[in-house]
Amino acid sequence: MKRFPAVVPGRRTWWLQTVSVLVPAGAVLLADDHPFTWSLWVALTSCALLALRFWRPRLVVLACLPALAGGLGWPPAVVALYALGRYAGRRMPTAPWVVLAFLSSVIPMLAGKPQPFQNWVLGLLFAGAASAAPAVLGMLITTREQLQASLRDLEAAREATVCAREEVARAAERDRIGREIHDAVGHHATMIAVGAAALAATSTDEQTRETAERLRVLAKRALAEMRAALGLLGTDSELSAGIGALPDLVNRARDTGMHVELIGADALGEDIPLGVERTVYRLIQESLTNAAKHAEGSDVEVRLERWATELRVTVTNGPPPRPKMMLATSAAGGGLAGLAERIGMMGGRLRARATSKGGFSVQGRLPTPPLDKDRDRPADTLSTSVNPVLRDTKVAATEATNDGSAVARVRAH
Numbered sequence: 572m573k574r575f576p577a578v579v580p581g582r583r584t585w586w587l588q589t590v591s592v593l594v595p596a597g598a599v600l601l602a603d604d605h606p607f608t609w610s611l612w613v614a615l616t617s618c619a620l621l622a623l624r625f626w627r628p629r630l631v632v633l634a635c636l637p638a639l640a641g642g643l644g645w646p647p648a649v650v651a652l653y654a655l656g657r658y659a660g661r662r663m664p665t666a667p668w669v670v671l672a673f674l675s676s677v678i679p680m681l682a683g684k685p686q687p688f689q690n691w692v693l694g695l696l697f698a699g700a701a702s703a704a705p706a707v708l709g710m711l712i713t714t715r716e717q718l719q720a721s722l723r724d725l726e727a728a729r730e731a732t733v734c735a736r737e738e739v740a741r742a743a744e745r746d747r748i749g750r751e752i753h754d755a756v757g758h759h760a761t762m763i764a765v766g767a768a769a770l771a772a773t774s775t776d777e778q779t780r781e782t783a784e785r786l787r788v789l790a791k792r793a794l795a796e797m798r799a800a801l802g803l804l805g806t807d808s809e810l811s812a813g814i815g816a817l818p819d820l821v822n823r824a825r826d827t828g829m830h831v832e833l834i835g836a837d838a839l840g841e842d843i844p845l846g847v848e849r850t851v852y853r854l855i856q857e858s859l860t861n862a863a864k865h866a867e868g869s870d871v872e873v874r875l876e877r878w879a880t881e882l883r884v885t886v887t888n889g890p891p892p893r894p895k896m897m898l899a900t901s902a903a904g905g906g907l908a909g910l911a912e913r914i915g916m917m918g919g920r921l922r923a924r925a926t927s928k929g930g931f932s933v934q935g936r937l938p939t940p941p942l943d944k945d946r947d948r949p950a951d952t953l954s955t956s957v958n959p960v961l962r963d964t965k966v967a968a969t970e971a972t973n974d975g976s977a978v979a980r981v982r983a984h
Contacts, residue, residue: 656709770783831871
């Protein structure tokens with residue numbers, strides 16, 4: 572037999588359950604008229620069994636029937652019938668027990684000494700009300716709780732529907748904005764690529780043709796990058812490449828005059844998730860861009876290390892060969908902040924800081940599948956000047972760019 576979870580007593584209601592047992596027992600003890608010699612003891616036994624009314628309500632009602640026949644069973648019977656109504660919550664399982672309680676109380680009265688007709692009528696009315704009222708009250712309270720639970724479920728479903736509609740509306744708005752950006756910016760990027768191609772085809776100067784061709788390639792790549800960011804390209808796009816595309820990225824940086832050394836890209840394994848590869852590509856791309864802007868002409872080292880459960884990417888450049896003019900900027904460090912947020916959402920960490928030799932270092936840690944025990948550590952470890960120990964709780968503190976200008980804090984995520 573199952574128990575009714577809504578009325579099972581807890582720690583905070585034990586005092587109430589104790590009162591529910593002691594009060595009927597006190598009412599029985601205060602009764603002056605004992606119709607039978609066994610009436611008192613049977614009634615007190617029924618009161619003691621009230622402690623089981625939430626686990627065995629039918630058994631407790633059954634135990635109250637002899638007490639009702641003895642004339643002192645109404646105090647425990649009222650409590651037991653209420654618990655039965657709360658337990659069942661429906662009329663059909665409760666009605667037979669109400670009828671039994673009614674008959675147990677009226678049969679001894681009808682079989683006893685003859686009484687006036689008015690006493691019989693009043694006794695039948697009292698027995699019917701005392702039997703039915705507690706059970707009906709328990710069923711009503713149970714029905715009310717069930718209705719409240721249904722209303723809460725309906726409210727939760729309504730809120731979920733509203734949230735789903737809002738999400739659909741936001742997705743539609745993002746799609747609209749993305750397509751507007753693609754149509755506007757894409758047109759200008761295409762015109763730049765076409766103009767650069769025309770200049771490369773018509774110019775007689777070799778350096779001019781090379782520069783124009785480079786501009787055409789960069790404009791084409793910028794258009795493809797924008798389409799990928801807006802979700803307009805499939806997974807087969809060249810932009811879905813990650814670590815495998817790093818040599819091309821480094822070669823393009825070298826074509827601009829940068830001195831870049833790539834270490835460890837070919838010994839990372841083939842089980843790195845695509846999202847981690849893409850983030851590594853973005854981190855190195857952003858770091859090379861910053862090095863080109865703030866430390867033009869310096870040597871740049873890109874090092875990738877596969878550790879037990881993470882991939883460490885460190886991009887370090889030396890100080891610029893010559894000081895650069897300080898330029899005001901309105902959004903310094905935005906690229907690093909975006910990378911920190913992106914890496915933090917993947918469960919990794921990012922740190923960017925000036926090195927002791929006047930250069931700049933950006934290091935990212937991204938989670939990867941566990942390695943075998945024999946590959947728990949990389950073959951060679953960076954020195955402390957190139958690969959500083961990262962803190963576990965923070966991504967970065969106040970940093971400085973390669974040209975000495977302040978950069979915004981990159982917050983941990």
